[in-house]
Amino acid sequence: MKNSFLVAICLFLFTCVANAAEVDTAVTYSKSMKKNIKAVVIKPDSYKSGKSYPVVYLLHGAGGSYAEWVKKVPGIKNLADQYQFIIVCPDGNVTSWYFDSPVDPEWKYETYVATELVSYIDEHYKTIAEKKGRAITGLSMGGHGAFYLAIKHQDVYGAVGSMSGGVDIKPFPNGWNISKRLGKQDEFPERWKQNSVIDMIYLIKPGSLAIAFECG
Numbered sequence: 001m002k003n004s005f006l007v008a009i010c011l012f013l014f015t016c017v018a019n020a021a022e023v024d025t026a027v028t029y030s031k032s033m034k035k036n037i038k039a040v041v042i043k044p045d046s047y048k049s050g051k052s053y054p055v056v057y058l059l060h061g062a063g064g065s066y067a068e069w070v071k072k073v074p075g076i077k078n079l080a081d082q083y084q085f086i087i088v089c090p091d092g093n094v095t096s097w098y099f100d101s102p103v104d105p106e107w108k109y110e111t112y113v114a115t116e117l118v119s120y121i122d123e124h125y126k127t128i129a130e131k132k133g134r135a136i137t138g139l140s141m142g143g144h145g146a147f148y149l150a151i152k153h154q155d156v157y158g159a160v161g162s163m164s165g166g167v168d169i170k171p172f173p174n175g176w177n178i179s180k181r182l183g184k185q186d187e188f189p190e191r192w193k194q195n196s197v198i199d200m201i202y203l204i205k206p207g208s209l210a211i212a213f214e215c216g
């Protein structure tokens with residue numbers, strides 16, 4: 001009886017593991033920055049079924065990395081299973097703000113996330129490789145990045161979300177290395193305005209994006 005119970009428990013645990021979401025670390029090459037960059041890719045439990053999946057790109061905040069979400073919020077793996085989508089966590093290099101920096105050509109994280117990484121994921125994973133199959137969201141700097149990238153690339157993403165996003169960078173001229181990416185605000189005020197999400201709303205085409213945001 002005892003052995004039967006243990007066998008049953010082992011089979012149950014094996015089934016749970018076998019059906020759990022699978023986490024990859026993808027190494028992508030950025031032609032724009034001429035370097036390899038890592039990203040976490042979480043595949044749902046049914047990934048081997050052969051069908052194609054929508055993809056959610058999940059951006060980290062300032063000070064984070066590609067591994068931030070899966071380490072600090074491991075429950076996101078359950079969401080991949082529950083909602084049957086692929087989750088991709090890009091690396092934003094601590095404080096890129098997901099800009100293509102006009103100051104430093106080695107920082108082109110808009111190009112990397114919205115173009116190079118999307119192309120890599122569509123080539124190497126079973127994705128719905130069109131706008132209706134892609135969403136992007138993020139926390140804090142990542143919340144800004146999600147809106148920023150989705151607004152500038154409405155042909156790439158069909159939905160966008162922001163969690164406590166820094167949607168207006170102008171009040172923080174000395175914060176989070178933004179000036180290293182855009183130049184000093186007092187020298188380039190128009191540049192700061194053009195790259196603040198709150199000043200980009202007019203660019204959103206009616207019906208182009210499903211939008212959600214929260215702060216709390």
